Amino acid sequence: xxxxxxxxxxxxxxxxxxxxxxxxxxxxxxxxxxxxxxxxxxxxxxxxxxxxxxxxxxxxxxxxxxxxxxxxxxxxxxxxxxxxxxxxxxxxxxxxxxxxxxxxxxxxxxxxxxxxxxxxxxxxxxxxxxxxxxxxxxxxxxxxxxxxxxxxxxxxxxxxxxxxxxxxxxxxxxxxxxxxxxxxxxxxxxxxxxxxxxxxxxxxxxxxxxxxxxxxxxxxxxxxxxxxxxxxxxxxxxxxxxxxxxxxxxxxxxxxxxxxxxxxxxxxxxxxxxxxxxxxxxxxx
Numbered sequence: 001x002x003x004x005x006x007x008x009x010x011x012x013x014x015x016x017x018x019x020x021x022x023x024x025x026x027x028x029x030x031x032x033x034x035x036x037x038x039x040x041x042x043x044x045x046x047x048x049x050x051x052x053x054x055x056x057x058x059x060x061x062x063x064x065x066x067x068x069x070x071x072x073x074x075x076x077x078x079x080x081x082x083x084x085x086x087x088x089x090x091x092x093x094x095x096x097x098x099x100x101x102x103x104x105x106x107x108x109x110x111x112x113x114x115x116x117x118x119x120x121x122x123x124x125x126x127x128x129x130x131x132x133x134x135x136x137x138x139x140x141x142x143x144x145x146x147x148x149x150x151x152x153x154x155x156x157x158x159x160x161x162x163x164x165x166x167x168x169x170x171x172x173x174x175x176x177x178x179x180x181x182x183x184x185x186x187x188x189x190x191x192x193x194x195x196x197x198x199x200x201x202x203x204x205x206x207x208x209x210x211x212x213x214x215x216x217x218x219x220x221x222x223x224x225x226x227x228x229x230x231x232x233x234x235x236x237x238x239x240x241x242x243x244x245x246x247x248x249x250x251x252x253x254x255x256x257x258x259x260x261x262x263x264x265x266x267x268x269x270x271x272x273x274x275x276x277x278x279x280x281x282x283x284x285x
Contacts, residue, residue, distance in 0.1 A: 004095050010050040021237050022050050028236050029053035029098070031118035031145075033106045033136060035082045036060060037216060038152055039124030040071030040089075041225035046122075047090045049229060051236075053098035054090070055114055058083040059105030069152075069218045106132050111139045120232050123149035128212040130175065130183045137162065137169040146235050150228035152220030154197025156252030157227045160190075161235075161244045172245045172266035184209050185283070186267050189275055194259040196252035209283065219253060227251065 006026065013022055028051055032039050035058040043054060060082050066073035072085040083103050091097055102114055106125070114136070115121065121140040125133050140147050147162040147169070162169055170176060173190045175183050188209075189195070201207070206215040227249070234240035243249045246266055251258040263269045267276065 006050075006094070006096060009094065010048070013050055017050075017233075017237070025050045025233075025236060026052040028119045029055065029117050030232060031055040031057075031115055031121045031140075032124055033057045033114070033121075033132075034124035034126060034129075035072075035086045036066065036124070036126065037069050038150060038221050038224040038228075039122075040082065040086045041221050042122055042124055042228060043086055043090050044071055044093065045225040045229045046232060047093045047097065049233065050094075051232075052094075052096070053100075053117075055100045055102070055116070055118055056083060056087065057102035057104075057106040057110075057114055058086070059103060069216045069221045071221075106136060108132070108135060111136050115140055115143055115145060118145055120235050121145050121147050122228060122232060123147060127151070127187070127214065128184060130180065130187060134170065134175055141168060148228050148231050148235070149191070150224040151191045152216060152224050153192050153250075154200065154252060155217050155219045155223075155254040156196060156250065157220060157223040158192040158194075159224075159227050159231065159243060159249040161231055161242055163242070163244050167245045167266070169245075172263075174267040181209055185276065185279055189272060189279060190263075190267050191248070192250055193248065193261040193263050193272060193275065194250045195275070196250055196255050196257055196259065200254055223251065223253065 010022060030046055030051055032042055032054060061079055062073050062077040062082055064078060072089055077085045081103060083101055087099055102110060106114060137147055141162060141164050144164045149160050151158045173186050175186060234242055246263045248261040250261060263272055
């Protein structure tokens, strides 16, 4: 194994970032909760970008059902903790990485420690983990930490960014005082007001919010990593236009379409209210 040199390893990033900016990225810390469908790809993409430190939370182990989309999912990793596997892969790219690991996953008790020192929080929790997602979103923004979430939908990505002092996730999604199935529906419609993925769903029976099941593709996860990492770069370097709530971005590679959405008042927007009502009727059928 050859000697590692940070400047040589990430020299090809120069041009899109300056050497001074690369040095800045080396000193940044990103918190990622979840290393499954999108989280593992987030970690490896940001590691190759030159980010120098991560806080990582994940309690799950790899299984055969992860093979269609998750970075690190191989026959050799089946039964192994996702956190260990992804940490090894990232350290193989940059052995100088500073990693704080949370093998118990993200809990109400460890959220403050998990966010300590983070410059950005990158959400990669399971879609159905609404309660802990609400908690970490609120805690991050209260600490002045921007939140980026990128959802793999169909063969595309829906991106939302929440900035301290601006519209909060609770205000945008309208999660408070509604049952779980309604929270999940509002999360989905809030992430993806354009719903570009619906038109080509080949087997609707694969979607079952009540049983926490839904289809996925590897293309969507990889697109999430690229789009989310680009927004993380913008936040860390303080340059480039951000798409922040109540604005969102949805790119769908299957539809050959990109839509920038704008939903003032979030899910309380009249357009969103109509979309939610239609979605409820479809799910009821």
